[in-house]
Amino acid sequence: MKNWHLALMGLAATAIFTIANGAELDQATKEDITRHRAxxxxxxxxxxxxxxxxxxxxxxxxxxxxxxGLGIGKFCGMKHVH
Known part of the structure; x- marks a missing residue:
């Protein structure tokens, strides 16, 4: 029973790692990232x-x-106090 639990935990950890690091981003997300960086x-x-x-x-x-064209309003999507 313990080996089964260890195997299942290992499989879950592998799946989580794969999803977190190997997920392909969709085009809208890539464009959003580009806008944030700009x-x-x-x-x-x-x-x-x-x-x-x-x-x-x-x-x-x-x-x-x-x-x-990047942000909302004249403050580039961000306004703060001066």
Missing amino acids: MAQAHENAAKCLESGKSDAVCEKQLQVECK
């Missing part, structure tokens, strides 16, 4: 812009250009 890059560029000493208005305008 938005993250645009926000990183905005942070670097601010670090360079440029004004918030200049950096926000740059962010809006880089995020056009």
Whole structure:
């Protein structure tokens, strides 16, 4: 009985590992991942812009250009407090 349980647990672990690491992503998910990465890059560029000493208005305008078509609204899908 113990060997059967061990075998079953091993099979379950293998199945979970295979599903977690080998699952093929659908096209919509791949596109969503690409958009998230593009938005993250645009926000990183905005942070670097601010670090360079440029004004918030200049950096926000740059962010809006880089995020056009990616996020919802004029804040690239993200708004926070200043």
